[in-house]
Amino acid sequence: MIATQSDPVIRVAGLTKTYPGSRHPAVDRLNLEVTGGLIFGLLGPNGAGKTTTISIVCTLLRPDTGRVEVLGQEVLSKAGMIRRSIGLVPQEIALYPTLTIRENLCYFARVLGVEKKRLSARVGACLDLTGLADLADRRVDRCSGGMKRRANLAVGILHEPQILLLDEPTVGIDAQSRNLILEQLRELNRQGMTLLYTTHYMREAEDLCDEIAVIDSGRVVVQGAPRQLIGANPACENLEDLFLALTGKALRE
Amino acid sequence: MHLLTHIRKELLLLSRDRAGLLVLFVMPVLLVLVLTLVQDNVFRATGETATRALFINLDEGSQGEDLKQGLQSTGVLDLVEDFSGDMIEQEVARQLIFRGDYQFAIIVPADFSTVVAAAAEAAARSALRGDEVGFDPGVLTIYFDPAVRGVYRTAVSSSVQRGLLGVAMASRSEALMRLLSRDLQDNIDEQLKPYGATGMVNVELPELAEDWMTPPLIELAEESAAPRKFPTMPTSVQQNVPAWTLFGMFFIVIPLAGTMIRERQDSTLTRLLTMPVSIAGLLGGKVVAYLLICLLQFMLMLLVGRVFLPLLGTPQLDMGTSPAALVLIAVTSALAACGYGMLVGVMARSFDQAAIFGSVSVVIAAALGGVMVPVYMMPQVMQSISIISPLGWGLEAFLDIFVRGGDLLSVLPQVLTLSGFFLLCMLIAALVFRRWRQGA
Numbered sequence: 063m064i065a066t067q068s069d070p071v072i073r074v075a076g077l078t079k080t081y082p083g084s085r086h087p088a089v090d091r092l093n094l095e096v097t098g099g100l101i102f103g104l105l106g107p108n109g110a111g112k113t114t115t116i117s118i119v120c121t122l123l124r125p126d127t128g129r130v131e132v133l134g135q136e137v138l139s140k141a142g143m144i145r146r147s148i149g150l151v152p153q154e155i156a157l158y159p160t161l162t163i164r165e166n167l168c169y170f171a172r173v174l175g176v177e178k179k180r181l182s183a184r185v186g187a188c189l190d191l192t193g194l195a196d197l198a199d200r201r202v203d204r205c206s207g208g209m210k211r212r213a214n215l216a217v218g219i220l221h222e223p224q225i226l227l228l229d230e231p232t233v234g235i236d237a238q239s240r241n242l243i244l245e246q247l248r249e250l251n252r253q254g255m256t257l258l259y260t261t262h263y264m265r266e267a268e269d270l271c272d273e274i275a276v277i278d279s280g281r282v283v284v285q286g287a288p289r290q291l292i293g294a295n296p297a298c299e300n301l302e303d304l305f306l307a308l309t310g311k312a313l314r315e
Numbered sequence: 316m317h318l319l320t321h322i323r324k325e326l327l328l329l330s331r332d333r334a335g336l337l338v339l340f341v342m343p344v345l346l347v348l349v350l351t352l353v354q355d356n357v358f359r360a361t362g363e364t365a366t367r368a369l370f371i372n373l374d375e376g377s378q379g380e381d382l383k384q385g386l387q388s389t390g391v392l393d394l395v396e397d398f399s400g401d402m403i404e405q406e407v408a409r410q411l412i413f414r415g416d417y418q419f420a421i422i423v424p425a426d427f428s429t430v431v432a433a434a435a436e437a438a439a440r441s442a443l444r445g446d447e448v449g450f451d452p453g454v455l456t457i458y459f460d461p462a463v464r465g466v467y468r469t470a471v472s473s474s475v476q477r478g479l480l481g482v483a484m485a486s487r488s489e490a491l492m493r494l495l496s497r498d499l500q501d502n503i504d505e506q507l508k509p510y511g512a513t514g515m516v517n518v519e520l521p522e523l524a525e526d527w528m529t530p531p532l533i534e535l536a537e538e539s540a541a542p543r544k545f546p547t548m549p550t551s552v553q554q555n556v557p558a559w560t561l562f563g564m565f566f567i568v569i570p571l572a573g574t575m576i577r578e579r580q581d582s583t584l585t586r587l588l589t590m591p592v593s594i595a596g597l598l599g600g601k602v603v604a605y606l607l608i609c610l611l612q613f614m615l616m617l618l619v620g621r622v623f624l625p626l627l628g629t630p631q632l633d634m635g636t637s638p639a640a641l642v643l644i645a646v647t648s649a650l651a652a653c654g655y656g657m658l659v660g661v662m663a664r665s666f667d668q669a670a671i672f673g674s675v676s677v678v679i680a681a682a683l684g685g686v687m688v689p690v691y692m693m694p695q696v697m698q699s700i701s702i703i704s705p706l707g708w709g710l711e712a713f714l715d716i717f718v719r720g721g722d723l724l725s726v727l728p729q730v731l732t733l734s735g736f737f738l739l740c741m742l743i744a745a746l747v748f749r750r751w752r753q754g755a
Contacts, residue, residue, distance in 0.1 A: 120589045124753060142591060150589045156582035158324070160331035165324075172320040173592050201331075217586070 071225055071256050072096035072119060077128035078280075079114050088114040090280035091128070096273075098224075101247065101257040103271035103288075105264070105301075107309050111280040112260040113153065116227050119258070120150045133224060146175070149223035151259075153230045155210045156217070159203035163194055163213045166202060167220060174221040188216040191246055208239025215243060219250060226250065228259035232266065244270055264302035268292075274301075278309045317592060321600020322607075328574060329608065335570035339608060340615060343563025347619050351555040351629055366471060369408045369420035369458075370394035376428020378482055382455075385478040386421075392474055394421070412458045419471050420458040427453055435486035439494045455479065549689070549718045552632050556620035557713030558686040561706045563616070564609045564649055565680065568656040568673035571605050575660030576669055584751075594748045598741065602653045609649030635716035640723045644716065647733040648709035654740030655705070661747040680704040685711075708732045 074094040080087040089111040096102045104112050117123040118130055121141040130137045132144045157166045167185045176184050189195040192212040202210060211231065218226055228247070232240040240263075247270065251257055261267050267274055268288045275285040284291060288301050298304040329335060370386075372379040386392050397403060398411065408420040424430075430453030457475060459468055578584040587597065620632030634641060656673070663669035681687060683700055684707025690698055701707045712729035715721030 122585060122589055145589055145591045148589065150586060152582050152585055154582035154585075156586040158328060158583060159581065161324075161327060165327060169320060169324045170586070170590070173317055173587065173590050175591060 069098045070095040071098040071133055072258060073129075073131040074115070074119070075129045077115070077118065077130060078126045079111075079118060079123065080126055087126075087280050089118070089125075092277065092281055094275055094282060094285070096256065096258055098256050099251075099254060100272040101251050101259070101270055103267040103274040104258060104260045104277065105262075105267055105274055105305060106260075106277040110277045110309075112277065113229055114280075115277070116150075116229050116258065116260060120148055120227050121145060146221075147224045149218040149221065149226045151215050151218035151226065151228040151231050153233065155202070155214050157202045157210065157213055160201060162199050162201050163189070163205070163209075163216075164198040166213065167198075167216060170217045171220045176221055184220055184222075188220055191219070191249065192216040193242055193246075206239075208235045208242075211235050211239060211243060212246075215246065219255075223255065225256045225258065228257060230260055230262065232261065232263065240266070264300065264305050268301040276305060276308050283308050317596050318599050318603065321596055322604045325574070325601055325604030326607070329570065329604070332570060335573070338566055338569060339563065339612060342566065343559050343612060343616060344619055346559040346562065347556055347616055348623065348627070350559060351551050351620075351624055352627060366391065366419070367393045367395055367417060368471065369398075369403055369411060369417050370396050370423070371403055371405055371408050371420060372396065372423045373405070373425045374423045374427040375425050376432070378428035378431045378486070379423040381485065382423060382427075382478050382482050385481045386474065389474055389477065392471070409458055412460050418460040421475060422456040422458070424453060424455065427455070431482060431486050432490070435483070435490040436494075438487055439490035442491065443494050443498055549714055550630050552620055552624055552629050553714065553717045554689055556616055556624075556632050557717065558681075558706075558710055560613055560616035561648055561652075561684075561709045561713075562677070562681045562686050563612050564652040564709075565655065565677045565706060566674070567605050567609055567652050568659050568677060569670050571601065571653065571656030572660035572663055572669035572673055573666050574601070575657070576663060576666045580666075588752055594745055594752060598657060598745060598748065601657065602650070602741070605653045605656065606646070606649050609652055610645060613645045613649065633717055635718075636720060637716055637722040640721065640726050641713075641716050643723065643730055644709060644712040644726055644733075647730050647737070648705075648712075650737040651705045651709070651733040651740075654737035654744075657744040658740040661744045677706075680706045683707060684709075705733060705736050708736075 072095065074092055077089050077092040077094075078087050079089045088109075092111065092115060094115070104115065106112050114123065118125050118137065119132060121137055121144055124138065133147055135143050137144060157163075158169070161169070164185065167188060168181065171181050171185055186195070189198050192215055194209065194212055194216060197205065197209060200209075202213060205213065211234075215228075215231060218228070231247075232243050235243075244266065247257055247259075271288055273286065274288055274291070276283045292298055292301060292304055295304055295307065298307055370383055372383060374380070383394060387394055395403075395417070398407065403411070405422055408417075408422065411417050412420050430451070434452060455475070457472065459471075575584075578587070617632065617634065621634075625631045659669050659673045659676075663672060681704075683697070684690075684704030685693070685701060686706055690701050690707065690711075693701065708729045712721075712726040712733075715726050715729075719725075
């Protein structure tokens with residue numbers, strides 16, 4: 063399953079998901095295609111359906127209707143196969159707080175099936191990439207927010223997935239840590255990894271993403287390269303202006 | 316299946332959880348030590364050894380001393396007559412009881428011998444001659460600590476009553492012999508008088524041996540009402556060590572369920588569910604890791620029962636004659652505890668919920684299962700209900716090995732029940748995990 067630059071590695075068609083007890087669908091007949099080798103930004107206000115979409119793509123949630131394919135495999139019937147090819151960096155710091163960063167990485171690497179002889183090298187490489195090599199033996203609960211975010215990212219790339227799904231990977235950290243993480247994401251992309259990530263930081267998305275989709279109320283409002291989309295709206299100077307123009311200024315959830 | 320990976324991670328997490336380790340190891344050790352020692356004293360006070368009681372003998376005659384000898388010969392009471400080297404006075408005895416230093420004081424009045432002799436004389440005269448001679452019975456006072464339980468008080472009263480009965484019997488027979496001899500002589504003299512034989516016949520009754528009343532005519536045989544179930548009662552060590560070990564094992568619910576809830580709350584479970592891991596591996600890793608902890612607990616408790624408790628004066632834990640059965644019960648009890656922990660872990664929605672529900676349910680199951688009060692001491696209704704407690708199944712099996720010389724075959728029903736409970740809990744936990752895995 064080697065994806066080329068032009069192949070869509072994620073295909074979402076007519077995706078709908080309504081949570082129990084909710085009157086409105088979180089995702090409403092959503093259509094989306096993510097081309098291989100790109101950094102694809104999924105933007106939208108709170109409650110727009112970003113996390114729900116990512117959760118379905120990474121096999122955590124079952125869609126009500128619609129079809130989702132990852133690397134040509136349907137998520138419901140080929141979940142096991144898809145899990146080997148994707149990496150997830152969730153919004154929360156999904157690490158064991160009382161274990162050290164290295165212990166966390168070693169555990170998840172074994173779970174992900176990294177071979178024993180490669181394990182140490184892979185953990186070392188991920189620590190180097192995220193700038194955590196010197197802090198690897200520190201317990202997670204004694205790390206700063208930025209270190210935790212980087213460790214969170216390091217776990218997601220341990221098995222060198224073809225697709226990395228990132229749900230707001232830079233939320234709540236300082237500018238230095240954010241800058242470092244964005245650099246690391248660019249480096250991963252240069253190595254051939256497709257990135258699908260969500261963020262609320264429009265400047266970040268504008269700088270990083272090859273392509274974006276703005277979604278609101280569970281539907282794609284607009285999709286394309288950031289520069290092209292901004293250029294097509296003369297009233298907007300940047301992505302944030304465009305985002306507010308598309309989704310409105312009213313407060314959300 | 317990465318089973319070893321999961322086991323290693325769980326053990327690593329536990330090793331960093333000091334509060335959890337405290338709950339798992341220190342708490343059951345303290346419970347076993349404290350409760351065994353406390354209950355050992357109760358066992359001693361209720362029959363295993365003599366009860367200490369103050370004995371204030373104010374009697375000017377010999378009957379008070381006879382009563383003392385009689386009470387001591389039963390072995391039920393250990394009579395104390397002096398305090399710090401001084402003879403105890405009646406008022407001091409009352410204060411010692413009130414302070415709780417002693418639970419009983421027996422006060423023999425100064426006229427005890429006189430009153431007993433007079434009463435015996437009157438009774439014998441009444442029996443031989445039909446005289447209606449009235450007498451005032453003497454009073455022997457026992458001071459009780461008001462906190463002493465009714466059953467205990469009755470047991471001591473009964474021992475003193477028996478002592479008094481012995482004294483009364485001896486006095487009566489002595490008076491009877493004396494009067495009978497005199498009356499017979501008078502009777503013979505009177506009947507032979509017309510024949511001029513006065514003073515010629517000397518009547519001598521055979522002298523009775525002093526202990527002719529001592530051997531019981533009918534012996535009292537004490538027998539268990541349920542000999543099959545409780546042919547032998549456990550000692551406090553045999554009861555408490557397995558009981559509180561099981562209690563400690565089942566408290567694994569809190570750290571185990573806590574780990575599972577934390578995994579859900581900090582999204583590590585979410586991350587794991589997006590990885591190519593099997594549910595069996597995830598659950599199996601936890602079970603094996605915590606099973607090892609439970610077995611460590613078990614060995615520590617046996618060590619306490621075999622080594623530490625005897626140092627504090629209790630009997631040594633007798634572990635029976637079937638080590639294989641013992642290991643099997645320990646493993647299945649530990650599995651049942653782990654299974655229950657997994658069940659609470661998947662059902663509870665927060666750590667607080669798991670901690671409160673887990674601990675309360677374990678305490679209830681422990682109470683029902685005979686951990687706090689032995690099942691044979693419960694009312695019949697509670698004995699019937701106790702069969703639903705997994706701790707009760709484990710305890711019953713342990714007691715079978717420790718007390719009744721049980722073996723693999725005799726503990727098989729409990730082993731199967733504990734295994735069934737474990738499998739049921741795991742099945743439910745696996746189904747819930749499967750739902751999560753499928754994104755439901």
